Amino acid sequence: MTDARTHDFALQTPGPAALQIAVVGPTHPNMGSVAAHTTTLAHHLADAGHEVTLVSWAHLYPSGHRRAEAALPAGGWEVPPFPRTIRALSWARPDSWVRVGRRLRGADAVVIVHALPAVVPAHLALLRAAGALPGRPKSDASAGQHGPVGAPPTRPQSIVLCHNVIPVEPRPRDARLMAALLARADSVLVHTIEQAALAHDLGARRVSVADLPAPVRGGEPVSRGPRPGPVRLLALGLIREHQGIDVLLRAMRSVPDVTLTIAGELSGANRTTIGELVSDPRLAGRVDLRDGSVPADTLAALLDQHDVLALPYRSASATSNVVLAHAHGLPVLATAISPFTHQVIDGVNGLLVPPGDEPALTDALRRLLEPDVRHRLAEGVKTPDLSGPWAHYLGTLEALSVDAFVVDDAPAPAGSSNDAMRPPAARHAWAAQRHRIANRASARRTILALDRDDLPDWVLATDVLGEPSEADDAKRLARLFGLPRSLDRVASWAALGALAAIVRVRDDGRRSAVIVDETGTRSLFSRWARAVGFAPVEIDFTGSRPSVAALDVDTGSLDVIVRIHPRGCDANDVDHVLEQAAWALRSHGLLVITVPIGPQGADGAISPADVRGILARADDLGFVLVGDLDGTVNARMRNAAERARADDAAYGLVRLTLRRR
Numbered sequence: 001m002t003d004a005r006t007h008d009f010a011l012q013t014p015g016p017a018a019l020q021i022a023v024v025g026p027t028h029p030n031m032g033s034v035a036a037h038t039t040t041l042a043h044h045l046a047d048a049g050h051e052v053t054l055v056s057w058a059h060l061y062p063s064g065h066r067r068a069e070a071a072l073p074a075g076g077w078e079v080p081p082f083p084r085t086i087r088a089l090s091w092a093r094p095d096s097w098v099r100v101g102r103r104l105r106g107a108d109a110v111v112i113v114h115a116l117p118a119v120v121p122a123h124l125a126l127l128r129a130a131g132a133l134p135g136r137p138k139s140d141a142s143a144g145q146h147g148p149v150g151a152p153p154t155r156p157q158s159i160v161l162c163h164n165v166i167p168v169e170p171r172p173r174d175a176r177l178m179a180a181l182l183a184r185a186d187s188v189l190v191h192t193i194e195q196a197a198l199a200h201d202l203g204a205r206r207v208s209v210a211d212l213p214a215p216v217r218g219g220e221p222v223s224r225g226p227r228p229g230p231v232r233l234l235a236l237g238l239i240r241e242h243q244g245i246d247v248l249l250r251a252m253r254s255v256p257d258v259t260l261t262i263a264g265e266l267s268g269a270n271r272t273t274i275g276e277l278v279s280d281p282r283l284a285g286r287v288d289l290r291d292g293s294v295p296a297d298t299l300a301a302l303l304d305q306h307d308v309l310a311l312p313y314r315s316a317s318a319t320s321n322v323v324l325a326h327a328h329g330l331p332v333l334a335t336a337i338s339p340f341t342h343q344v345i346d347g348v349n350g351l352l353v354p355p356g357d358e359p360a361l362t363d364a365l366r367r368l369l370e371p372d373v374r375h376r377l378a379e380g381v382k383t384p385d386l387s388g389p390w391a392h393y394l395g396t397l398e399a400l401s402v403d404a405f406v407v408d409d410a411p412a413p414a415g416s417s418n419d420a421m422r423p424p425a426a427r428h429a430w431a432a433q434r435h436r437i438a439n440r441a442s443a444r445r446t447i448l449a450l451d452r453d454d455l456p457d458w459v460l461a462t463d464v465l466g467e468p469s470e471a472d473d474a475k476r477l478a479r480l481f482g483l484p485r486s487l488d489r490v491a492s493w494a495a496l497g498a499l500a501a502i503v504r505v506r507d508d509g510r511r512s513a514v515i516v517d518e519t520g521t522r523s524l525f526s527r528w529a530r531a532v533g534f535a536p537v538e539i540d541f542t543g544s545r546p547s548v549a550a551l552d553v554d555t556g557s558l559d560v561i562v563r564i565h566p567r568g569c570d571a572n573d574v575d576h577v578l579e580q581a582a583w584a585l586r587s588h589g590l591l592v593i594t595v596p597i598g599p600q601g602a603d604g605a606i607s608p609a610d611v612r613g614i615l616a617r618a619d620d621l622g623f624v625l626v627g628d629l630d631g632t633v634n635a636r637m638r639n640a641a642e643r644a645r646a647d648d649a650a651y652g653l654v655r656l657t658l659r660r661r
């Protein structure tokens with residue numbers, strides 16, 4: 001495996017029939033089914049003849065998700081490592097997201113393996129830097145190398161492979177983060193119809209469904225048959241509340257001749273619940289609790305020691321555990337939810353019960369005590385086809401990787417509302433027409449040239465907005481530059497000044513500055529920064545006061561932090577932002593922040609005296625003000641506050657640009 005700290009990777013040139021595919025996601029030594037699936041996917045794509053780079057993480061999740069980054073011990077990996085693996089990404093280094101993305105601009109497709117919404121900002125930053133989002137064609141010399149001579153340049157297709165659209169244990173803002181990712185990607189691949197509906201609801205442009213193929217785990221299947229004695233159940237994996245193990249334990253209290261092995265990591269409050277149930281005298285000596293990951297080389301033996309794999313889930317998105325059980329000759333006891341209803345034939349190779357139904361589980365356990373039932377279920381288990389699902393899965397990804405851009409507003413020919421109703425020749429002709437339209441449209445989408453010499457002197461890094469006409473002037477200037485339209489003139493004033501400060505002070509001419517925009521997703525500043533060639537990372541602190549929202553990045557890893565127009569901001573909140581920026585910014589890095597200004601004591605605003613206090617605190621933390629608040633600007637700040645007093649509103653806005661010494 002390649003070590004990202006010493007290896008500067010580059011994409012290889014594929015053969016004429018192959019594709020350059022970058023798979024971005026967790027891999028070994030990260031534990032869990034997602035890492036195993038990502039690694040196996042890279043192997044299968046490479047075996048199919050494609051040039052594959054597996055881009056993974058040296059540091060994957062923020063502090064609130066540390067458990068998900070637990071590592072498998074050396075030698076305990078479930079599938080062989082992929083040889084071309086680049087561990088170049090770090091959650092704490094947003095510059096790594098941008099740097100890696102730029103390295104992927106020559107790919108045909110960038111496949112994002114998604115599991116947790118917390119990583120959405122990193123995924124979006126990488127895709128933007130790779131030019132893999134709609135409307136951002138590749139502009140480097142490698143672009144279009146697989147297209148016909150003279151064809152307009154293309155860009156990588158962005159494919160989000162979702163293991164869960166929304167986590168089974170969601171957190172606040174998960175839906176908003178996922179909507180930001182799914183609505184921007186070219187296509188989304190999910191594993192169940194239910195997950196497809198969720199993706200559509202969150203604005204996905206195109207959703208494909210393919211059954212989750214199982215990685216080969218646990219070694220060779222073991223020949224087995226019914227055994228005398230108690231029924232031995234096995235539960236595997238990360239044991240969370242949605243897996244319903246607590247319901248199974250309650251049902252077991254009424255069925256004495258059943259034992260259960262719980263082999264996996266207990267998560268969160270579920271650990272306490274299961275611990276209390278296991279201590280019930282009615283379950284004494286019948287539950288073997290093995291808290292921790294199961295080494296790959298012990299999985300086959302563990303399966304061989306049991307009769308039934310228990311999957312009493314309350315809810316599920318996709319899992320390969322049914323295939324794993326059947327590959328090793330075990331029937332399953334599962335709930336009648338997707339995907340189990342598509343994998344288990346009730347009474348033939350397993351038993352299905354309603355989710356969360358303790359009496360139904362009790363009845364199913366009693367049925368398993370009958371020798372005839374156990375024998376029939378064991379005989380009904382057939383060795384699953386492991387190659388067919390992978391072939392279909394790879395075919396789906398290949399189709400998404402070479403699909404033409406589709407322009408949403410491209411006019412369809414008359415009668416084109418239903419492609420399936422038109423003859424094949426007409427469908428092919430319309431597809432070709434859409435391809436031509438899309439390529440012409442994408443060729444027109446160029447990076448706007450905006451140099452420091454283009455900016456008039458009245459656009460200041462540090463300034464005060466006190467008159468509506470000043471905001472109107474900024475909005476008109478942005479239109480003259482060709483920046484995306486905005487209906488919010490105040491946001492236009494704030495964003496234009498921030499962009500001007502960066503171009504004048506922190507741009508090296510290659511738009512390489514690592515920018516974190518704390519304004520939130522879909523911010524106007526980020527839209528304009530992308531239009532001129534930057535790749536800002538958007539972080540949404542909406543709903544959280546800055547004093548309780550923290551950047552989870554390495555010290556000295558950022559060039560610019562922007563926080564525009566925060567609502568309800570006070571001097572203490574700004575002080576917290578200053579403290580974060582003091583360690584997150586590199587030397588000479590910029591902090592651009594705007595705050596509402598009003599009379600002393602105004603709700604939701606700060607006073608001119610507070611601004612002077614902020615500047616004193618900034619100086620203590622090693623910042624220098626870019627611009628000047630003395631003289632005219634200081635007087636305008638006082639006038640803005642007085643106007644706010646007269647209008648009984650926090651009318652004025654101050655933009656501060658600070659440079660770290």
